[in-house]
Amino acid sequence: GAVVSQHPSRVICKSGTSVKIECRSLDFQATTMFWYRQFPKQSLMLMATSNEGSKATYEQGVEKDKFLINHASLTLSTLTVTSAHPEDSSFYICSAREVDRGNTEAFFGQGTRLTVV
């Protein structure tokens, strides 16, 4: 299957700093990428949908100024957690889909474990 690479896999940052997470589709063009957040022993919560070249669509309750999403190309989307706080510590996972081609499968990155201290 297609590969989605997420980087970094783990990051520890201090409170108040910003952290950028990258999501790349390596062998296909992802017109749409999705960012999820997963709390321990819980399901994945969709945070936002990012479309190449346009503004991301955020789910209800997700602060768009806190979680900045950029989808500048068909192979790269970034999530920046701004002014991070300990409660932002979580597992963040991206996925990518070739929606325009009606592809049924969403390919997931390996996830980023963010710890804010």
Place this chain on the structure above:
Amino acid sequence: GEDVEQSLFLSVREGDSSVINCTYTDSSSTYLYWYKQEPGAGLQLLTYIFSNMDMKQDQRLTVLLNKKDKHLSLRIADTQTGDSAIYFCAESPDYKLSFGAGTTVTVRA
């Protein structure tokens, strides 16, 4: 997601079959999915079923779909220790995926 419900835990003996059940709410989902997540890792698509099918078999995996009851199940035959993981079912009424809370499958010797 609250629209997709799964039991949280399943313990099974090595070599037995595992059955994970899921109920969903959106009848417009064209596809329904099963994903596997190993500790500290992302999600791996195991299999999916088109909504007009009632069964799909793929090697050790069998998916059953009861569209009337909005019930989906995943059967893993001859469960192995490598099958220990969290299994998520997901519906997709549009291009977004809505996941259940995940079923933690523990395989005991």
